[in-house]
Amino acid sequence: MFVLYISIYSIIMYIAQPVIWIRLLWRSRKSPSYRKRWLERYGFHHKSIKSDGIVLHAVSLGETLAAIPLIRALQKRYPRITITLTAMTPTGIELAQSRFHDNTYCSYLPYDLPGSMKRFIDQVKPKLVIAMETELWPNLINILYQRNIPFVIVNARLSFRSFIGYKKFRYFISLIMERITFIAAQNKGDAIRFLKLGLKKNKLFVTGNLKFDIEISQDLLNKISFLKKTWIKNRQVWIASSTHKGEEILLLQAHKHLLTTFPNLLMILAPRHPERFINVRSITEEAGFSYIMRSDGVAPSQETQVIINDTIGELMLLYGVSDMAFIGGSLVKHGGHNPLEPAAHSIPLIMGPYTFNFHDICIKLYESDGLITVTDTESLISTITMLLTNKQSRLNYGYRAIKVLKHNQGALQQLLYLLDNYLLIRR
DSSP, X not given: OHHHHHHHHHHHHHHHHHHHHHHHHHHTTTOGGGGSOGGGGGTOOSSXXXXXXXXXXXXXXXXXXXXXXXXXXXXXXXXXXXXXXXXSSHHHHHHHHHHXXXXXXXXXXXXXXXXXXXXXXXXXXXXXXXXXXXXOOHHHHHHHHHTTOOEEEEEEOOOHHHHHHHHTTHHHHHHHHHTOSEEEESSHHHHHHHHHTTOOGGGEEEOOOGGGOOOOXXXXXXXXXXXXXXXXXXXXXXXXXXXXXXXXXXXXXXHHHHHHHOTTOEEEEEESSGGGHHHHHHHHHHTTOOEEEGGGOOOOOTTOOEEEOOSSSOHHHHHHTOSEEEESSXXXXXXXXXXXXXXXXXXOEEEOSOOGGGHHHHHHHHHTTOOEEOOSHHHHHHHHHHHHHOHHHHHHXXXXXXXXXXHTXXXXXXXXXXXXHXXXXXX
């Protein structure tokens, strides 16, 4: 029966390829990187890949960021093992390439077609394959199972909405679950949903969320110190990070209002997707702001009102020079982005009402009074005004945010202990 299901799935994947090509070309209009490295998406590589190690798959930028502490820990624990880090988006690849050099190869994971996956696995010859969050690739999982190569999902989450979708194909999914070595879930709720999809209890562990295991390196602290001296000086700064279409206009309206009371206030505006950098620049210019682009490499003058971040992988640095952070994707119905990165810098966190992508994290922060929720431009202005005029309130919100972060750390160590069973022989 499984052969029938996997065959039907593969046929659907083959039929979908022209649609996928059109989508890639469409996205490449604003982001040319989507036109590059197409052969990798089908398991063909011009460069030889270091084999006989770990494949770690992080779908996009967010998962790649969450994977960084795990990769660093694996490199330290197993210095002789090579790691192939895969992603599905150009931003994920670009971030990985900027962070890792020695003993790490960055590549697209092929589309889940039988031939593509076999080519990739034949070349990489992994001893272990790790997927971040919830990536069920039936052909990949089945090929690894047939070759007796462990496949694990770490930092796994399964929302109720995704659970309902998978449940429609429960029998097929249960057969996939049988071929997974183990799943390390973020919390008990996710774990229960995996069990309901057919995962055996002995293959399930609740390790917590890797996103809490953030470390700020001395190198980053040095860069923050430099920017504060050369960029910020004595100005107050707020950052609007990972923003989406429809948010920038609202955020810039709030900033214009705030400048009437705080004329020296500096805003850092960081759109989520690179293909929107030009559009956000136009919006900022049309709104009449004096602005610079981060990629210009120049320091803001006293007249600069907005810095548009058009680089990849620098948010942790920019949070470090900010007095407070609004985390985007939350004033529009996108579901929000990770609030833990600014929390690591002990600064107040502000989000809109739509935080379902990070529901558990936001609940923890909100219940500990470490997250402020706003609903519109007016409430955002009111909140930022309060924080700018009350230093003790800023410190209190920042302290409570980092306290939640520190209290929930430890997932990384638990996960490394589980992975030891498959990697100690390679140490």
